[in-house]
Structures are given as structure tokens and as C-alpha cells.
Amino acid sequence: MRLRRCQFMVLELRERLGVDLQLLLADEPRLAFQTQWVALAAHLERPVTLDAQEIDVVGRLSASEWVTCEEAGLTRDDAALAQLREKGLVFEASDSNAAHDADTRLRDCHWHGLAAVAHRHLRWSGVDSIAEQQRFAELFDGQPMAHLQQPPAPVFERGAPQQRLALPKQPDSPLLDLLARRITCRNFDQGGPLSREDFAFVLEATFRALAQVDVTGVSVLKKGTASAGGLHPTEAYLLIQNVEGIAAGLYHYHVLDHALEPLQPLDAADVRRLASRLLAVQEYLADAPAIVVYVSRFERNFWKYRQHAKAYRAAILDVGHLSQTLYLAATERGLGAFFTAAVNEADIEQAFGLDPMQQGVIGVGGFGRRSATRREIEFDPLHAVWPD
Ligand SMILES: Cc1cc2nc3c(=O)[nH]c(=O)nc-3n(C[C@H](O)[C@H](O)[C@H](O)COP(=O)(O)O)c2cc1C
Structure with missing residues (x-):
């Protein structure tokens, strides 16, 4: 033995x-x-x-x-x-x-031990994040923020105001203008489908590989978004609810072919129920016609960064970079977008057939046309989207 x-x-x-x-x-x-x-x-x-x-x-x-x-x-x-x-x-x-x-x-996957344990055991399954929030609010007589008391100041200052070096502000910049219009969307239009052109544009800008290059025997991709070691381990898995000319269901995006790989067709009611479950019952996000699951292929990242203390962090940061690109691509197109980490990873793995330690869910985003009416709260202090 x-x-x-x-x-x-x-x-x-x-x-x-x-x-x-x-x-x-x-x-x-x-x-x-x-x-x-x-x-x-x-x-x-x-x-x-x-x-x-x-x-x-x-x-x-x-x-x-x-x-x-x-x-x-x-x-x-x-x-x-x-x-x-x-x-x-x-x-x-x-x-x-x-x-x-x-x-x-x-x-075989070359994980750093602590990161592996954290990744496995911080995943959710079947969580209803809205019910959790309500329970927390009820615990404190509907005033949870009062219980938390004052947060740390929003601005961290390291000197007296008169010691600061004032910097010039750009009078005119398309990028600054685009950034100012980026508002997390929680009010998606429930009317017609998202156009195929809009859908394809956001995926192309965010995920499409612009080139595939052999660097000292390693095949790496070039994208519009930075990635640790040029490895681009993040995959886009899609839950499509209402996109022109594309059947509802589960898909995987092919980054070189700029094409969808169908995984499972679903009818409209099933796909909406699944969206709600995967998004921990955040119904206002589950309304998005196109939902993107950001999945990190740890095996690719850790192949290079073996048992590396920073590798898991780099994998998560990759997703953050891509998500911001998706936000901006959608905003430029006049669409709304969101990102959330409050997701039921284990349920997502099951739906898409993923092993969490080889291809792990980091977060979920989505995009689509904005609704004309605001039912759910959005953070728009500059009235870039909502007039009042
Ligand atoms: C890592 C991360 C997690 C987030 N999780 C959620 C979420 O669970 N639910 C949600 O409605 N928004 C979520 N958001 C969006 C934030 O709430 C939003 O960015 C914030 O309120 C500021 O609003 P803005 O994006 O419109 O500037 C998340 C954003 C990030 C970057």
C-alpha cells in the first residue's frame, strides 16, 4: 500500500x-x-x-x-x-x-497553492444576492449603512492644499468624453433584439485577436487590451438572450475567427431563468440581451508563471482590463454595459461544462440597448445618460 x-x-x-x-x-x-x-x-x-x-x-x-x-x-x-x-x-x-x-x-495546472485554495473555496452556488442584501438590511432595522458608521474619506491627501502642483486639464478629448459617458447599465431595453452589428462590434473591440505571433516558440496573441505575458488567458463564454439572427443559448467566442461556437440552444424562458441564476438573482442585469462570462484559462497562464505568487492576481487583472474595454466599446456604440463579481461561479461552470481549476469564472458582464425609462438605480451624477 x-x-x-x-x-x-x-x-x-x-x-x-x-x-x-x-x-x-x-x-x-x-x-x-x-x-x-x-x-x-x-x-x-x-x-x-x-x-x-x-x-x-x-x-x-x-x-x-x-x-x-x-x-x-x-x-x-x-x-x-x-x-x-x-x-x-x-x-x-x-x-x-x-x-x-x-x-x-x-x-498538471501549476497553481500557486494558496491561490488555488482561495479560488476553489470563494466560489458561490445558488446564492440570491438580493435576498442576502435584504436580510442584512433587516438585521439593522433597514439602516445597514448607519450600522457601518462613516467610511474612510473618499480622497486620500498627503499634504497641505497649497503644496499641490496643479496640472493642466484637457479642454477637448474624445477619450475623456467617452469615459464620462460610461455608466453601469441596470436598465436594459426589453423591446426588440440587439442588432447583430452592435453585438459583433462589442465582441470584436473587446476580445478579437488582432494578430497571432510566434515569440521564441510560444504562440501569443495581440489584442487591443493588455495581458500579462501576452498570453491572453481570458475566454468569453456567452449567454445570448436576444440578438438579431442568433438563436438564444450558450456560446463560446473564437478570438481568431471572430465567430461564435454554439454550445447549447435554449428557449427564451430557460435562458432568462439561467441568466438570473448565474447572476445571483440580479434581475436588472439578467435583462441584458447579451451576457459575457469572463473565464480565465489558468492552465495557459500558469504554464508560464508556474506556482507563481502573482499569477492568479494577473489572471484576475486581465479580466478587469477587458471589462473596461467592453464598457467603452458599448458606450461608444450608444449601448449600456455592466460588470459584476457577485455571480454563482459553480452554477456557471455547470452550465458551460467548465472545470473551475482549469477554466475559472472571474466575473460576468453584459451589454445591450438602454431602456428609455429608469427603473433601477444607476450612478450618473453628471447626467450623461439620464437627464435628471
Ligand atoms: C469588480 C466589480 C464588481 C461589481 N459588482 C457589481 C454588482 O454585483 N452589481 C451591480 O449592479 N454592479 C456591480 N458593479 C458595478 C459598480 O456597482 C459600478 O461600477 C459602481 O456603482 C460605479 O458606477 P459606474 O460604473 O456607473 O461609474 C461592479 C463593478 C466592478 C468593477
């Missing part, structure tokens, strides 16, 4: 607070606490509780080398060892199960 533990696992000491009758009776004004060790493994979907024996046993095993029970100072019938195998944290070389497969796949 040869054993190995999973590649990435972090032990967290979790605490549960509660009211203790004894403390109350003793007139001690504090909550009672209970602690437990929880293993967060990058290949497992859920945290796993561990006891002291299991922690001792897993600590005797290597993440890279297969060892015998004897080498690890264990007996074959060790109860804690059996529990760890049951929990999917320890494997026998010939094990064939979902946890072992997931751990093996992860090893």
Missing part, C-alpha cells in the same frame, strides 16, 4: 460563537466559543473537518512522493488513515475516485 496526500491543503482554525447558559448565569458578559480544524483542499468542493489524529496522520505523508505505511509510521488498519481516504485528502496509488482524479488534474 503506497500513500500520498493531496497537493494543496490549508488548515483553518474555525470558531463558532454562541450563547452559553453557564456564562450568563455567572454574569459573564461574553459569548462562548468552540473551535475546530477545517481542511480547505484545492481539489475538493467543500471544507472537511479534521480531528487531532487525522491531522497527525496527514502530516506524516508527502504531497509529492508515494510512501508505504511503514515509511510513514502507520499501520494499514489505522482508523484516521481510513477516514482521511474517505474524506478525499489521502490516496492510495491505485485509487480510482472523483477526489483522486481532481487532485491529479490539479497537479
